[in-house]
Amino acid sequence: MPGQTLADVLRAKGLRLTAQRQLVLEAVLELGHATPEQIHEKVTCTAAGVNITTIYRTLELLEGLGLVAHTHLGHGAPTYHGAGDRGHVHLVCHRCGKVDEVSPDVFTDVRRKLSTERGFLVDIGHVALFGMCASCDEEES
Template identity: 75%
Template sequence: MSSDAPPLAEVLRANGLRMTAQRQLVLDAVAALGHATAEQVHEAICGKVAGVNITTVYRTLDLLETLNLVAHTHLSHGAPVYHLAGDRGHVHLVCHRCGAVDEVSPEVFGDLRRSLEEQRGFLLDVGHVALFGICSSCETVNR
């Protein structure tokens, strides 16, 4: 979450929900991992506390998404990845070779956005886009 976002306990209370350690652990794991599948979040939590199963992680991620604290996106044909909702509005750069994920501002589509609006009257909404290619690290290795 962004630094100006209210604490999880406050958001939960405002929605008539109670604070649990599992909810905080899931949110903390998403924040620490950046872009992570539910399974990766589960692995990160299991290293800290026992007894949190994958079903709890999925349910918690769904709840956190409903509360607009996390969001998910599909970066490939695999499982969706979760990230903090404050990270909305960026373009994912996904490496075909190593799977690394980087981010750039949606402004990279500025010219395309203007062109589509002028020529077609189409308002492009770039919330989350995944562009696939080869990252600079993998390209350097192959030179």
């Protein structure tokens, strides 16, 4: 969506901009990686009447428009983030649940090896590594 507003993208598809759509997109972008429930909590701080069904429908619409993407970072609900954030590796802390990101370049050797030896092309956009973040590691030590 570089150079285009949400209203521009919606209008191009024959849709209209609503306050709920704007609030959901802003919440996703501000929160970084968030579940629909976390997005709902953020949106209801501004618009108390927005229900969770509206959040799910709006996320589906925004994903269809290529503005947000989801990934599964565990057994719970999907996590949404801005679509421009695709192409990174998620680092998920088992202890506190914090989600961080690193460049997919960390997998350069693995990708090359799998391509050469198995003819398999890795989709880095859907990689999550689970472990313990530095803060939790320090607390545990």
